[in-house]
Amino acid sequence: GAVVSQHPSWVICKSGTSVKIECRSLDFQATTMFWYRQFPKQSLMLMATSNEGSKATYEQGVEKDKFLINHASLTLSTLTVTSAHPEDSSFYICSASPRDRGPAYEQYFGPGTRLTVT
Amino acid sequence: QQQVKQSPQSLIVQKGGISIINCAYENTAFDYFPWYQQFPGKGPALLIAIRPDVSEKKEGRFTISFNKSAKQFSLHIMDSQPGDSATYFCAASMSGGSNYKLTFGKGTLLTVNP
Numbered sequence: 554g555a556v557v558s559q560h561p562s563w564v565i566c567k568s569g570t571s572v573k574i575e576c577r578s579l580d581f582q583a584t585t586m587f588w589y590r591q592f593p594k595q596s597l598m599l600m601a602t603s604n605e606g607s608k609a610t611y612e613q614g615v616e617k618d619k620f621l622i623n624h625a626s627l628t629l630s631t632l633t634v635t636s637a638h639p640e641d642s643s644f645y646i647c648s649a650s651p652r653d654r655g656p657a658y659e660q661y662f663g664p665g666t667r668l669t670v671t
Numbered sequence: 672q673q674q675v676k677q678s679p680q681s682l683i684v685q686k687g688g689i690s691i692i693n694c695a696y697e698n699t700a701f702d703y704f705p706w707y708q709q710f711p712g713k714g715p716a717l718l719i720a721i722r723p724d725v726s727e728k729k730e731g732r733f734t735i736s737f738n739k740s741a742k743q744f745s746l747h748i749m750d751s752q753p754g755d756s757a758t759y760f761c762a763a764s765m766s767g768g769s770n771y772k773l774t775f776g777k778g779t780l781l782t783v784n785p
Contacts, residue, residue: 559714585771596760596775597715646714650771658703658764658771662714 556580557649559663566637566670574632574666576647582627583649587660588620591644603630627652637670644668674698675763677776684783690748692779694761697742701763705773706735706746709758718759719746722766751783 556579566572576586585604589597601622603609609622619641621633630649634641644667648660676695684690694704702723707715721728721735721744728735734747748755761776 557714587772594780596777599772602772644712648714658766659705659717659720660771660773661717662707665712665714667712 555651555659555661557647557661557663559645559647559666561666562664563667564669566668568638568670569636571633571635572637572668574634574645574647574668576630576632576649576663578628578649578651578661581649582652583630584627584652585650586624586630587648587650588622588630588632589646589648591646591665593644597646600632634668637668639670642668642670674774675761675776677761677779679779680777681780682782684751684781686751686753686783686785688751688783690751690755690781690783691745692759692761692781693743693745694763694776695741695743696763696774698763698765698774699742700765701774703764703766703771704735704737704744705762705764706733707760707762709760709778715760748781751781753783753785756781756783 558577560575588600600615601609601611603622603624605624611617624630646665648662705720706718708718709715719730719733732749737744758778760778762773764773
């Protein structure tokens with residue numbers, strides 16, 4: 554249980570194009586979903602927090618116009634990297650806090666999406 | 672300002688040995704302390720977590736020890752196995768907050784030699 558999926562698992566795109574990454578909680582409803590970015594051999598860096606039906610809250614230094622987050626339902630959040638550049642290449646990971654199972658402060662992570670911008 | 676300090680950065684242990692990873696936090700409002708295990712190319716998986724009302728929690732070979740006065744907590748992996756080789760992250764959050772943001776340590780790369 555407490556499964557979070559991400560799609561796609563990896564994507565290669567050309568500089569200047571936009572890429573959408575989906576995050577779904579498969580067997581629970583998510584109160585809150587989080588988006589992280591992770592560089593090789595580094596820790597997870599929180600990018601933004603989103604609640605269903607509300608605007609996302611972005612961490613300091615994260616460009617909200619570049620990283621668009623849509624929390625469309627209690628089981629789906631999307632991250633769109635707009636006008637991607639090579640420096641946006643990274644491992645993007647989402648997590649979800651359960652609404653209807655276990656403590657809401659637990660976070661379950663997706664498998665991650667490897668983005669490479671050429 | 673790093674709010675959760677994790678050590679060591681890397682750790683090499685022989686099969687069957689005990690792996691110990693330590694974390695220290697600064698924010699006394701933190702009251703939820705999970706440990707995550709991450710394999711290369713994968714997302715982190717929740718391993719074990721503790722609340723400050725207990726000083727120790729054990730699940731199989733994994734034990735969290737928690738010292739509230741010292742603001743420290745540690746992960747002990749007993750009988751370490753090569754399959755335990757991964758990066759381990761400690762984290763902390765406030766369970767009473769509205770969004771439960773996790774603050775992560777920098778991670779420990781554990782290698783268990785056969």
